[in-house]
Amino acid sequence: MxxxxxxxxxxxxxxxxxxxxxxxxxxxxxxxxxxxxxxxxSIEAYEELTSRFELYSQIKEGMDDIATGNTRPFSEAMADIRSRRRR
Structure with missing residues (x-):
């Protein structure tokens, strides 16, 4: 209530x-x-609420990427990350 x-x-x-x-x-x-x-x-409740909104926004962005085919295989992404770390 x-x-x-x-x-x-x-x-x-x-x-x-x-x-x-x-x-x-x-x-x-x-x-x-x-x-x-x-x-x-409280400010703590407000910060938790806004953090959830940010998380939900990021999840939606990822789901939209999946729906539009804007993805790549995990192994390819990891290879790209590893090559950047070596530079």
């Missing part, structure tokens, strides 16, 4: 909300005039 607090709560209970965000890896949703306005999370 998502945690939802008002922007007034954020102002009055910042430390409590900050502690919650650090203890749980889920965001706290902040409302303004009764409507969702912000999602607040």
């Amino acid at each position: 998502p945690t939802i607090r008002s922007n007034a709560d954020l102002k009055k209970h910042y430390n409590e909300i900050s502690t919650f965000c650090h203890n749980y890896t889920e965001p706290v949703f902040i409302t303004k005039n009764g409507k969702l306005d912000l999602a607040v999370m």
Whole structure:
């Protein structure tokens, strides 16, 4: 169940909300005039989330390369890497 607090709560209970965000890896949703306005999370949770997005992006790029045939045999790639290391 998502945690939802008002922007007034954020102002009055910042430390409590900050502690919650650090203890749980889920965001706290902040409302303004009764409507969702912000999602607040710890910097650790944010960094983990952005790392996942980067990983998913790299996986998608690899899957797109496979779909378009932009690949080569593993042995050929390794031979290229080894030849570059010798230079």
